[in-house]
Amino acid sequence: MNEVTLTPASGPLTGNLQVPGDKSISHRAVILGSLARGTTNITNFLTGEDCMRTIGAFRQFGVSIEQNDTSVKINSNGPDDFKEPAEPLYYGNSGTTARLMVGVLAGLPFFTSVYGDPSLASRPMDRVVTPLKKMGARFDGRSDGTYLPLAVRGGNLKGIHYILPVKSAQVKSAILFGGLFAEGPTEVIEKSPSRNHSENMLRAFGADIAETNHRIRITSQKPLTAADVHVPGDISSAAFFMTAAAIVPGSKLTLSNVGLNHTRTGIMDVLAEMGASVDVSNKQTIGGETFGDVTVTYQKLKGAVIEGDIIPRLIDELPIIALAATQAEGETVIRDAAELRLKETDRIKATADGLTRLGAQIKPTEDGMIIKGDAALTGGKTAAYNDHRIAMMLSIASLITKQDVIIDDISSIAISYPEFFRDLQTISSKR
Numbered sequence: 001m002n003e004v005t006l007t008p009a010s011g012p013l014t015g016n017l018q019v020p021g022d023k024s025i026s027h028r029a030v031i032l033g034s035l036a037r038g039t040t041n042i043t044n045f046l047t048g049e050d051c052m053r054t055i056g057a058f059r060q061f062g063v064s065i066e067q068n069d070t071s072v073k074i075n076s077n078g079p080d081d082f083k084e085p086a087e088p089l090y091y092g093n094s095g096t097t098a099r100l101m102v103g104v105l106a107g108l109p110f111f112t113s114v115y116g117d118p119s120l121a122s123r124p125m126d127r128v129v130t131p132l133k134k135m136g137a138r139f140d141g142r143s144d145g146t147y148l149p150l151a152v153r154g155g156n157l158k159g160i161h162y163i164l165p166v167k168s169a170q171v172k173s174a175i176l177f178g179g180l181f182a183e184g185p186t187e188v189i190e191k192s193p194s195r196n197h198s199e200n201m202l203r204a205f206g207a208d209i210a211e212t213n214h215r216i217r218i219t220s221q222k223p224l225t226a227a228d229v230h231v232p233g234d235i236s237s238a239a240f241f242m243t244a245a246a247i248v249p250g251s252k253l254t255l256s257n258v259g260l261n262h263t264r265t266g267i268m269d270v271l272a273e274m275g276a277s278v279d280v281s282n283k284q285t286i287g288g289e290t291f292g293d294v295t296v297t298y299q300k301l302k303g304a305v306i307e308g309d310i311i312p313r314l315i316d317e318l319p320i321i322a323l324a325a326t327q328a329e330g331e332t333v334i335r336d337a338a339e340l341r342l343k344e345t346d347r348i349k350a351t352a353d354g355l356t357r358l359g360a361q362i363k364p365t366e367d368g369m370i371i372k373g374d375a376a377l378t379g380g381k382t383a384a385y386n387d388h389r390i391a392m393m394l395s396i397a398s399l400i401t402k403q404d405v406i407i408d409d410i411s412s413i414a415i416s417y418p419e420f421f422r423d424l425q426t427i428s429s430k431r
C-alpha cells in the first residue's frame, strides 16, 4: 500500500509539460520490432510497467532487446528464430500485452502459457481467444479459455473474415497480428473506428495491409522489415493535465508533442464542447502518427452528453472527463460505455465511488454515469481501486478540493506514468 495525502492548489496552473510516450504505440513497437527481421530503434518509449511486460515476453522467446531509459533497440531474425519459452509468461496488470500477444502466440508453432495479476485474471480473454480459435490456434484456460491463466498451442493459422462484436482495438489488433502468420487473407470489420496504431505501424513495417470503410485486410507476408519508431506523447496521460487546466480557474497549460491520432482525440473534442479553449500548434507526422503541442486555457465549463461513436475515441479518458463534469454548469450524461466495466477495474463504479467520497454527486448507470455539475468538492479519504487512471484522476481532483485528499494507494500509477507526481508538482503551486 502506498497512501498519499495531496493538498489543494493555491492558484492557477501554468507552464509546459512533456508527457511520457504513448502506451498503445510503445507496446506495438516492441511487438512489430520483434516480429520484423533487422534492427528496430524505438525513441520516447514508455518505460511504464505495462510496456516492460511486453518487452519481457519477447525476451523469453530469445529476442535481443536493449532498453536504455526511453530508447529501445531490438535485434531480431523474425519469428522463425523464436524459441519455445521454458517458463510461463507473466503479464502483470497489462491487458494490452495479454490481448495483443494472443494474436502473436496463436501464430507461433509451439506451446506457451500466460498469467497475470488478480486484476488481469478477472478480465475477459474470450474476445480474443474466440477469433484466434477460428483461425486454427488451440487454447485452454480458466473457464474454457475465458480468463487467464491461458495455455496456447499456436501455428497453422488460416485467414478469417471477422465482424468485431466489441468495439475494441485490442481485439482488432490481435486478429491482425494473427493474420501475419495465416494462410490466406484475414479481414476484420469494425462497426465504429477504434484506435488504429496497429494498422499504421504494420504499414510502416512493410505489411500487406489495406483499409476501406472500416474493413481492414491483411495478407501474410514474411518477414516484416524493421523500421524505426518515434513514440509520440500519450494523449491519455496528457488528458489529466488538459483537464486540470480546464477546471482550475485562470490556468493555461501546454502539453508538448502529444499524439493527435484522430482515433484518440475525443478528450480534446469533449473539453472544447464543454467550453474550454483547446489549441493545437507545431503539428508533424512520423510513421503515420501525428503529434503536436496542445494548449488548454481555463473557461467555465458546461455539461455535455457523451455517447455513440466518440466513446472508443476517449474510452480511457472517461474517468477524468467525469471529474471535469463535476465542475461544469448543468448535468453531464455518459452513455454507451459499458466497456468501462471491463478495464483494470470497473471504472464506472470506481469513478462514481472515488469522486462521491470527495463530495461529488454521480449516479452510475449500466453503461455510463450521470454527473451533477457545479459540485464543491470537499476532499477527504478516497480509494483508487488499484487502477492507474482512477489514481491519477483523484490526484487531479485534489487540486480543486477544499481540504486535503488522501488516496489509499497510488502505486498503480507506475503502470502508465511513472513521473506523474513530478509533473503535477511542476505545474501546480500547492498550498
Ligand code: S3P
Residues within 6 Å of the ligand: 023, 024, 025, 096, 167, 168, 169, 170, 171, 173, 195, 315, 316, 339
Ligand atoms: C488499447 C485499447 C483500449 C484501451 C486500452 C489500450 C490498445 O482497450 O482501453 O487502454 O492499446 O489497443 P479496448 O481495445 O479493450 O477498448
